[in-house]
Amino acid sequence: MLSIADRNGIDATISASSLKAPQGARRGLVGQKTECVRYMSCAASGLHESLQAAHGEDYARALIDGDPEIDMDVAGQRIGATSRAFMADSGELLQFAPAELDVILDATGAEVSREPAVRVKPNVSGDTPAVWTGKRMNRRDVVRRFVLSRTIALSHVDGLTYEYLYGMASDLAASGDMMIMGAGEGGREALILASGGCRYRGFLEGRVDGLAYVLLLHLSNMELRVPGKV
């Protein structure tokens, strides 16, 4: 569900679903069930650091002569469900949730700074809907300036919201524009739709065909431009 407000500030909670490509072909055998399975290829004693410590820098001869990297008690075991954990350099597993840092890297990959990690909160909810900014852009200009990396299809939940969304779609279809959507007062803030989610600029597109409509909220966090050039 998603809360949005129209150009008059009238808000509604409507149904929203991500627009995704259907799942394509997968690797397998015709007429036979196959599955991709994760399994243990070695124990800790078979890792590079362990082999180096046990057999010296150049342990290739040791591998050929004796297969020290294979632990028959471990190799080949299927891996089922697992939990994530954290390990210190000492090899000790942490018994509590660790602190988190965000390492900020610039466009070249060089570290710029470090700061305590903050989990961003969603800024779109029943009380704070995504709003029309009042700024429109021609559709052709939008798709040539921004990468629309995600699209959410909006749909009504009852007769009232059908009228509401159909009206929006008609307005946008008639103009051929997309409406820039945002959060907060005047829609100045980027949209954050989930806890820990990315910030996006929203572009609302509407189409109508008789009584039917399509209302798509396109999300973008990237301009179409060349790295290293403003």
Add this chain to the structure above:
Amino acid sequence: MAGKVIVALHGIESTFTLEKVDRARLYGKRKRIAVDSDGSALRRVEVPVVGDTVIVPGMTAAAYFDSAGHWVPSDELVGVDSSGREVARVPSTLGIAQELTLTTPEALAQGQVTGVYHLDAIDFGGWLEDALADGAILSFSFNYRAGYAPKVAFLVKNGAGVFAIVTEPTEIVWQTPDAVVPVAGELDFELDFELL
């Protein structure tokens, strides 16, 4: 040799080199790490729900197995659709001329983006450069490497240059009004309060 994108409009080819563009290369990125009380980075590991082996990166592998549990070599695997039928492998389109088709902003907007490339023209043929400068959007088949799902790329131009936006097609669902409740006309029955 780096691959080239070759496209044809009205039979006249244009050739481009390509460079992948992503958000990290434009704006940088934020990488989250876990640290201990001394600020030293911790290593992410896995612990099986059943068992006590601590799994660190480098200890696992993956392979395909049939229903009898026999390993299936990679070169025996083929593409299979949801019905279990074989799907033909689609070769890479790099270096092979692909026909351009004029299309709409809506078609580009509703595709699921899988990659963006900046294209540097080696040779702009015919009317393509003018068409792009006028705001035309053209689509063509694009597969960076061989696979089972042909992708559609959209060729666009803006003030920064020429770009190919690679997408997988999606299907939009038109929303229609639900069954309309009949609207009552003139009251054509007696109000019978005795039944209440």
